[in-house]
Amino acid sequence: MKKQLLLCTALALVGCSSAPSDSDVEKFLEPQFAACDNVKVTHVKKTNGYEEDGHYRVEFRYDIELKDPDTLKRMRQTYQEERDRMKAWEAAGKADQQQIATLKDEILALRKEHNSSAPRREDFNFNNPPGMGFLEEDAYRKALVQWENEHPLPDSLRQKMKALDAMEQEARQKQERNQPKNTIYNQVTESVWSMYVAGCPNGGSSKLFYPALLQIRNEAAKAQDVLYWLQEQQLQMKGKITMRKTENGWKALSEG
Numbered sequence: 580m581k582k583q584l585l586l587c588t589a590l591a592l593v594g595c596s597s598a599p600s601d602s603d604v605e606k607f608l609e610p611q612f613a614a615c616d617n618v619k620v621t622h623v624k625k626t627n628g629y630e631e632d633g634h635y636r637v638e639f640r641y642d643i644e645l646k647d648p649d650t651l652k653r654m655r656q657t658y659q660e661e662r663d664r665m666k667a668w669e670a671a672g673k674a675d676q677q678q679i680a681t682l683k684d685e686i687l688a689l690r691k692e693h694n695s696s697a698p699r700r701e702d703f704n705f706n707n708p709p710g711m712g713f714l715e716e717d718a719y720r721k722a723l724v725q726w727e728n729e730h731p732l733p734d735s736l737r738q739k740m741k742a743l744d745a746m747e748q749e750a751r752q753k754q755e756r757n758q759p760k761n762t763i764y765n766q767v768t769e770s771v772w773s774m775y776v777a778g779c780p781n782g783g784s785s786k787l788f789y790p791a792l793l794q795i796r797n798e799a800a801k802a803q804d805v806l807y808w809l810q811e812q813q814l815q816m817k818g819k820i821t822m823r824k825t826e827n828g829w830k831a832l833s834e835g
Contacts, residue, residue, distance in 0.1 A: 599822050601625050603829040604639045607820060611787060616778035617650060618643050618788070626817075634832060635822045643775075643788050643814035650774065654763060655809040661764035668759055675750040682743050689736045696730070698722040768796065771808040788814055 605623040612620050620641050627638040645651070703719040732740075763770040772792055779785040791814040799807035821832045 597824065598628055599625065599635055599637050599829040601639075603822065604637060604641075604820070606828075607822075607831040608641060608787075608818075612643075612779065614778050614780055615776075615785075617646055617774055618779070619646050631821070635824070635829070636819065637822055638817070638819050640815065640817050643791065643816060648811075651771075651809055651811060654771065654774070655806075658763050658767060658806070658809060661759060661761045664759040665761070665764055668754075668757055671757070672750070672754050675746075675753065679743065679746055679750060682739060682746060686736065686739050686743060689733070689739065693730070693732065693736060697726050767805045767808050768799070772796075787818065788816055791816055 601623050604625055605620070608620045608623060612618060621644050623639060623641040625637055625639045629636050698719060700719050703715045703722070705715050705718075707714055775788070775792060776785040791812075795808060795812055799805055822829045823832055
């Protein structure tokens with residue numbers, strides 16, 4: 580079907596006034612976003628139009644803006660606060676683990692010193708015939724048990740081992756108790772995306788500006804910076820609709 584562009588000129592103005600206007604397109608778009616909690620349609624502009632099969636095909640562009648321009652600023656502030664709390668929590672955990680590692684080294688050194696006179700497995704090689712190696716292992720284990728009974732762990736080592744158990748338990752409990760409860764940190768993409776589409780009906784307005792959100796996601800991935808999502812964005816959209824002239828003005832028949 581041949582498409583006839585409707586372009587008004589000084590020589591041919593007849594019929595142009597009957598073409599859909601920016602306001603007609605706006606009347607189609609605004610209800611699509613009426614239920615959205617945080618976004619609105621602005622700067623609606625018809626860019627082209629042509630007759631097709633007795634109807635009018637309209638091409639247009641528009642912007643999606645936040646109803647509250649400070650929304651992203653507040654989310655960015657929340658992210659920074661949660662990030663700082665996470666860093667402090669992680670630093671505290673590392674400090675505890677360093678203390679635990681130091682105590683483990685002390686215990687290891689004391690154990691090594693204590694075990695220096697213990698029986699060694701290599702001292703129990705009796706050149707037994709094949710299949711009789713268990714005799715060596717059995718003799719070694721008996722000697723080791725006897726040595727342990729005669730050489731109990733010193734009190735200083737026992738105290739350090741007890742302190743280690745308590746320190747590890749306290750570190751675990753403190754990490755669980757103090758772990759920050761974040762709302763946006765480590766989930767920036769999901770949080771901002773959800774903010775944009777909140778309240779918008781599935782398959783309606785949310786579908787209309789998914790391409791813009793996908794573009795932001797791709798740009799964030801390209802920049803390797805998830806905070807790209809928290810910058811002020813201008814969501815510029817394009818669309819097409821088929822409209823029909825009625826007694827009550829132009830009505831949209833279909834989208835896309």
